[in-house]
Amino acid sequence: MTALGLHRFQFAFTLTYHYLFPQLTMGLALVLVVLKLLARRRRDEDYDIAARFWTKLLGVAFVMGVVTGIPMEFQFGTNWARFSRIAGGVIGQTLAMEGVFAFFLESSVLYLVLFQEQKLGPRRHLFATIALCTGTWLSGFFITCTNAFMQHPQGFVIDPSGVIHLESFSALLLNPWAWIEYSHTMIGATITGSFTVAATAAFYILQDRDLAVAKKMLGAAVVIGTIAAFCAAFPTGDQQAKLVLSHQPETFAAMEGHFHTEIGAGMTLIGQPNVEALRIDNPIRIPFMLSFLTHQRWNTEIKGLTEFPRERWPDNIPLLYYAYHVMAGLGSLFIGLMALSSFLLFRGTLGQSRGVLWLLMLAFPLPFVANTAGWMTAELGRQPWLVRDILRTSAGSSELVDPGSTLFSIIGFMGLYAMLSVLFFMIVTQQLRRGLSAKEHA
């Protein structure tokens, strides 16, 4: 691998691993707020028991997110020095805002949420939980805003030496790309949170343990999960796709595997992209669907990848195509599974439907896969640019850091993160074994 390849691999690896945890904490924090609201509204202790169980797990996931997140902030400088020099005046703003507005809030209230429920009393503890949720969601916003600048830069000027200066704070924060990408990302995190809660509830119901609490938890998770699964496709996913089509048309063509311009373009469901031959091998397609989904008309023209110069093509088209299709495929599956679960829930038979409970339990890793694939789509689709149309990825890495040093740090991160996974599993399985209503102070 080249020096550039190693820098890219390290950032991709550490970020992918890191984001397994924030998507869970952001999603769980929302579910937690809902559970605590239900406990108060319905005066039902069971929801409080469920909330306490998830607070403990949220704490562990939060620690994992923090320890893997701190390296992310510093890797902009260590591995991407030229990018930081050129764009730091802009993206440094949103990253600093994350620290100042989100992290201080989160770190202060986390302790209150984890250990001070008794002292605070139910009302103030609910407030602390809402503050924690707000903190995690704010943090998500500033990071998405940073990414949105790289995808679709707004509110800047470039000086003669090539350095990007910020011209308008409001244009940076009100970037339309940021808000749509943020909505889609947060819906994705909500899916992860609700599926994790639903899977855990199914795990207990299938074993006949803590039935009362588990069933209430399952109900809340299925309702949240159903809303989120639909919102992931429409409006947020739909809007995101339209944004990509209008501002990154070559990316759109590459992720759909759409090589040649067509009027009334069909949508590929499955098939292998063949970049040499510029076609999809063994495709299963729905005719006219791509035109319809993007323009609500059957006969509009959709530009194919070959319309664009090759040096603007994303540099890993097959991976981009697969990542996008994995995300979209899983998203469809989530809608199906959650619609079925909701139907059974409102008929009052979900708790006895062992088949569906098994499906819910086994589905828990899939939202993590879908969120990861979604971010791979966004980031591979941004290539070959670091900042779209302004700075190429090849011109952004640290020049004086030799490949040996990067390889050393990659291996170090891999080893440490393998260890983190083992520790996380040890603690989570122990927590699961204790059960939902374990009283002792963990």
Add this chain to the structure above:
Amino acid sequence: MPAVWFWLLALLLGAYAVLDGFDFGVGILHFVVAKTRTERDTLLRSIGPVWDGNEVYLVAAGGTLFGAFPLLYATALSGFYLPLMIVLWLLLFRSLGIELRHHIDNLLWHHLWDVAFSASSALLTLFFGAALGNLVRGLPLNENGEFFEPLWTDFRVGDVTGILDWYTLLVGVTATTALALHGALWLVYKTAGDVCNRSRSVVTRLWPVLVLLTLATTLASGAVQPQLTRNIMRYPLGAACPLVALAGLAGMRACLHSSPKRAFLASGAFVLGLIASAAFAIFPNALPARSAGRQLSIVDAAAQSSTLGGMLCWWLPGMLLAVSYSYFIYARMPKTFTTGGDEH
């Protein structure tokens, strides 16, 4: 405007050193002042509510550095690639040591994370001190104003420097000692009984060592970085920085028995004074260079002034808010942590 941000950043780093500094110090002394498992529980409880918030000052300083001085952020972080990776990994171990320990009730598990917490705290203070030493000593900037430092070369302060040489090691050891004392004073202030008594005797024994180390570091800094004396001639007001440190150094010993709280605050002033003195020594440079003429000045390192102005508009209220959260948590903490008690 760049100068305003330089001092705001120094203040933020100083706040980080003072706040996270005492929980690092507690880590260094983890096996020295706490002899049993319950005593070590007490130590961890005394920093439990605040350590994470303290660490956020580092993250906020990193973000602020990135936004206000992109060039400095890029040059320094890529140049310090290897030690920074090690620091990131040590920070990871330290957080795990504090946060995972109480999840599993097993003697070996506790011992493992106690060692991880203590060793990473000690090594981190050494590395942070050495990093500060590197800034004061100056860096081997090339003709493009960039550098890449190995971990060490020949340990001399010559032209080909590494992260560690005799001077940066001296600063590192001084930092470790200063923060160990700072942590001990926190424990004198916040605990009772055996832990408190042992911490007090750590202070009485370590204080003379710290005085000697401070003296040695000051003299060595003057020799290694001639700009320090030049700056004092040019801006006599700046002499306030080392004077604050001196007052803190004297104050922490003088108040040790009469008022543990004041002694702890004095030690905070000492740490803040040291950071301010280091900042004063390199001002108006952001990165002093080993070879003349290649230094990176704060004006060159800064983002353009309209960005800096706009940044001030959100940064100041944001930090006020952040400090108020910190204050809220500190004010809610129990006055003293006793071994075997349950103040959670």
